[in-house]
Amino acid sequence: MNYISTRGQVEPKGFIDTVLMGLGEDGGLMVPETIPSVSAETLNKWKGLEFRELFIEIFSLYANGEIPENDLKELVDASYASFRDPEVTPVRKLNDSLYILELFHGPTFAFKDVALQFMGEFYSYVSKTRGEIIHILGATSGDTGAAAIQGVRGKEGIKICILHPHEKVSKVQELQMTTVNDKNVLNLSVKGNFDDCQRIIKELFSDLSFKGEHHLRAINSINFVRILAQTVYYFYAYFRVSDQLGSDAASKKINVSVPSGNFGNIFSGFLAKKMGLPINKLIIATNENNILERFVQTGEYRPGEFRKTHSPSMDIQVASNFERYLYYLLDEDSAKVSDYMAQLASEGRIFVEGELLERVQSELHALGAKNEQGLELIRKYKSEYDYLLDPHTACGVAAYEAFNEEGEVTAAFATAHPAKFDEAVRLINIVQEFPVQIAELVAKDQFQTVIENDKAEVTRQLEAFFAGDTVSKA
Numbered sequence: 001m002n003y004i005s006t007r008g009q010v011e012p013k014g015f016i017d018t019v020l021m022g023l024g025e026d027g028g029l030m031v032p033e034t035i036p037s038v039s040a041e042t043l044n045k046w047k048g049l050e051f052r053e054l055f056i057e058i059f060s061l062y063a064n065g066e067i068p069e070n071d072l073k074e075l076v077d078a079s080y081a082s083f084r085d086p087e088v089t090p091v092r093k094l095n096d097s098l099y100i101l102e103l104f105h106g107p108t109f110a111f112k113d114v115a116l117q118f119m120g121e122f123y124s125y126v127s128k129t130r131g132e133i134i135h136i137l138g139a140t141s142g143d144t145g146a147a148a149i150q151g152v153r154g155k156e157g158i159k160i161c162i163l164h165p166h167e168k169v170s171k172v173q174e175l176q177m178t179t180v181n182d183k184n185v186l187n188l189s190v191k192g193n194f195d196d197c198q199r200i201i202k203e204l205f206s207d208l209s210f211k212g213e214h215h216l217r218a219i220n221s222i223n224f225v226r227i228l229a230q231t232v233y234y235f236y237a238y239f240r241v242s243d244q245l246g247s248d249a250a251s252k253k254i255n256v257s258v259p260s261g262n263f264g265n266i267f268s269g270f271l272a273k274k275m276g277l278p279i280n281k282l283i284i285a286t287n288e289n290n291i292l293e294r295f296v297q298t299g300e301y302r303p304g305e306f307r308k309t310h311s312p313s314m315d316i317q318v319a320s321n322f323e324r325y326l327y328y329l330l331d332e333d334s335a336k337v338s339d340y341m342a343q344l345a346s347e348g349r350i351f352v353e354g355e356l357l358e359r360v361q362s363e364l365h366a367l368g369a370k371n372e373q374g375l376e377l378i379r380k381y382k383s384e385y386d387y388l389l390d391p392h393t394a395c396g397v398a399a400y401e402a403f404n405e406e407g408e409v410t411a412a413f414a415t416a417h418p419a420k421f422d423e424a425v426r427l428i429n430i431v432q433e434f435p436v437q438i439a440e441l442v443a444k445d446q447f448q449t450v451i452e453n454d455k456a457e458v459t460r461q462l463e464a465f466f467a468g469d470t471v472s473k474a
């Protein structure tokens with residue numbers, strides 16, 4: 001299988017080369033030339049697999065055998081060894097129509113660990129086996145950065161620089177990133193918002209001579225391998241919810257409700273559904289930064305005013321993976337995607353209507369939860385089920401409440417542990433106990449460089465950080 005760009009100007013690439021390229025060299029996003037389809041028979045075989053086995057099956061459909069089976073197994077085992085739950089992503093039933101897929105059992109307590117602990121192992125493997133220099137550049141609203149740093153800290157042949165918005169991530173997120181004192185880690189705290197950080201790194205990735213000279217690699221969901229790793233828990237959740245439904249499984253439809261910002265997580269669900277997983281509704285849950293809700297309701301995709309909310313990781317206006325969705329919406333017509341993206345760049349908006357909008361509305365449901373609504377739901381679920389939602393998960397539960405209908409059940413994705421967002425939880429006077437790994441962060445020193453919202457300054461920092469690195473092949 002080869003990979004091509006949504007904008008059609010990149011020669012087809014193999015799997016590892018696609019991962020190393022990250023953002024397509026034409027500014028588009030890489031996608032598989034064809035999406036593998038999974039038969040009902042295969043789904044039936046897969047339903048008894050544990051998470052790691054499922055990962056290997058799904059990954060193997062996309063990786064062209066470029067990683068020998070034994071090596072892949074070792075990578076997967078190493079990636080999930082640090083997870084606190086043996087199931088990796090367990091599913092809890094809250095009531096007859098609501099199941100929670102807990103994605104926060106990795107080392108940094110957010111769903112990003114599922115893909116990023118794997119990516120850390122993967123990059124290390126590629127560095128050793130191909131002698132590639134791996135200089136990771138990423139932007140974060142808090143969780144990607146923490147998980148990516150954790151995945152590569154101290155690893156030979158790899159350096160990582162993460163841009164986060166200054167004073168716009170939670171205290172725990174900031175500590176998770178900035179208390180890491182390994183020499184291969186650089187935290188830049190940018191006086192701007194997440195969209196600024198993402199724009200700067202995309203501009204640097206688009207400068208092909210700078211990217212090549214400095215061996216820049218992506219860990220954000222612009223990188224297709226992130227999307228792929230995230231599809232695994234859609235399959236896993238579907239199978240576990242079906243198990244728990246028992247004899248009711250045949251008569252119930254299964255929805256997923258996914259807290260969304262950069263559109264990577266929900267796009268993984270879109271991909272899983274295209275592969276043949278019979279998910280019913282794909283529900284996008286956002287906070288008041290509701291560009292995706294506005295798009296699904298009206299067909300207009302227009303970044304609006306940035307809102308600071310209780311779910312800061314989803315304080316995102318420009319949803320990176322939207323372009324991948326657009327590609328499939330436009331029937332894989334890369335010329336049309338390029339036109340739409342050029343229009344977005346020049347006019348600040350794009351618009352779909354008529355049959356296209358009808359298709360969007362048949363494929364996606366979306367709700368932008370209000371700040372107060374999120375807090376109210378945290379309070380309600382704590383008191384009714386003794387289950388503490390984090391504020392991002394609460395947006396997903398709000399969307400479940402809005403869209404789940406008779407004959408359906410919903411797997412709402414818990415994308416973070418509430419301890420990461422105690423600022424919000426405290427507002428409703430709930431006192432939570434912190435996991436020890438989080439409690440011990442406050443005593444540690446922090447290492448970060450605060451900089452202006454300025455690409456030239458980021459460039460200078462990177463040139464100094466990456467200078468003189470070489471790597472040899474194992």
Ligand SMILES: Cc1ncc(COP(=O)(O)O)c(C=O)c1O
Binds near residue numbers: 314
């Ligand atoms: C806790 C949490 N929930 C949800 C999201 C949204 O996920 P995505 O960016 O893949 O849409 C993020 C990050 O964006 C997050 O950190």
Ligand SMILES: N[C@@H](CCOP(=O)(O)O)C(=O)O
Binds near residue numbers: 140264
């Ligand atoms: N919420 C994310 C934003 C970046 O998303 P990504 O999926 O593209 O890495 C974060 O925590 O940084």
